[in-house]
Amino acid sequence: xxxxxxxxxxxxxxxxxxxxxxxxxxxxxxxxxxxxxxxxxxxxxxxxxxxxxxxxxxxxxxxxxxxxxxxxxxxxxxxx
Numbered sequence: 001x002x003x004x005x006x007x008x009x010x011x012x013x014x015x016x017x018x019x020x021x022x023x024x025x026x027x028x029x030x031x032x033x034x035x036x037x038x039x040x041x042x043x044x045x046x047x048x049x050x051x052x053x054x055x056x057x058x059x060x061x062x063x064x065x066x067x068x069x070x071x072x073x074x075x076x077x078x079x080x
Contacts, residue, residue, distance in 0.1 A: 019074035020067040
């Protein structure tokens, strides 16, 4: 993507998903994560992020929320 080009929908989705995944695996070892589902959609300038995380930890819901926020932040940074 050139500096003056707008990011494509795929660029936004990829950046958001990568940020969410990085957030999860910065807090958990891959071996402790039983299931991770990250769904990112970007259509008509609307971003939707859903993160499902299955891990034996009381903080899993907060980590999933943090991952969704990181995804939104990555998308916002790309779109600025």
